Amino acid sequence: METPIFEILRSKKDRVLQLWLQVQQMDTEVSNNYNTADELRAQSTEFVDILVGSLNENTVQDFSSPELEALTDYISSLTISRARQGFSPRETATYIFTLKDALLKVLSEQNSDNPQQLYQDSILVSKFIDNIGILSFETFITGREDVIFQQSEEMAELSTPVIRVWNGILAMPIIGTLDSARTQVVMENLLQGIVDTGSSIAILDISGVPAVDSLVAQHLIKTVNATRLMGAECIISGIRPEIAQTVVHLGIDLSQMITKATLESALKFAFNSLQLEVRRTQREKLN
Template structure:
């Protein structure tokens, strides 16, 4: 470690409490929440050993891993709270101000040493801010992906209509990933409920093309391989015309116009007879 580097580390060690206080003041004002102080303490506590290590100039070294881990936790927490990437990065960049002030007090009589120290600290803190942005982006992507998966699950519920009869009301556009999710959920529920018949209601599907039809046929085939049968309902006149024009063969699949018709057929197949009372 160089003499200037050693001097910087010793200064930050000595002024640690004052630097963290100044950081919080610059980032959030006098009423910084306790959670923010804990985050600042963790990041700064990992930052000091990193800059005094033999690999301080190598941001990919093991010495910097605790700092990166702390920044990832900060980014994950801020992303979950709805903070922006800019505000999260700005919090990290606010660390510069108290460090510069400490350097100014320490090196006021040595202009060149002050300039060198400021340049070195800027490189370090800028790297922290960049890592924070990267970690925030990864966290947001993971969060969005998880939310999309949860929305898919909510948009394709498997409903038990009667003993041995399940239904899946499908709404929106069908694609490969969504069809796979529907298939997995439906097959699992068939096993759990020992159902013999599943109804796929596509009333809420806006359009049916060759790809959508193939997805539906694959789902029907998978259901039959599980020992159950399937009825597709909700085929509107426009969709029926589209299927005919595309030359899609659904002759092997039982279809009904409405969910009520499909349920009536399912009950009949299961041996139920209903009569209307006066």
């Protein structure tokens, strides 16, 4: 009677580990200097233990089986910890794929007299390890995506500060491109700022916006209109000559908004509408 593949591997666990460590040592890609040999041995032992422990007649066929949760969790955390230690995805993948070499070697030792069986078992093992490789790769990508997502969130927060420049006047410099996701953050922060400070004038300075096309203009108009709905006025400042040129060339109508060339003139306008005056004080002369 043929011994099922998982039984073979269970009984030959130590041989698998021994072969795997051998292959790892031969492969410079794996036996890189990140880990000491002891660490690598400990990690590999754990890996083989969990792998062999979770193999049975169902799981060997079906990688999505819930019985493999321990293994998939282990691979995910292994990938993450290796990524943190500075292993490249190639190194981690090679580490996993060398295990395949060891497993196949063990199978061929056991089934040398039965090529048919060996062929079938080899395909099964191959597929199984490939799945582990894919899972590890996916984990790696997901980890990266998390980092990118967090960074873009932080950037959106950082790049839209609301500054109270005077009692009743807010300013918000925008640096970088204004897309629709960003516009939402800008609007939210600006309107919340208006509520929090009870300001009636908000200045949106776009000196740091590289280009204004019809889409950006639309976002600006939306922001101005939303500000008006709240009962405040929004002034757009920092209209550079290039921006004025493109706006007119593209035929964008900004006439419903109050626009100013500089933050300074926007501030003057704001002072004016709040009936404030900034004057140089008369110093008392000594003589």
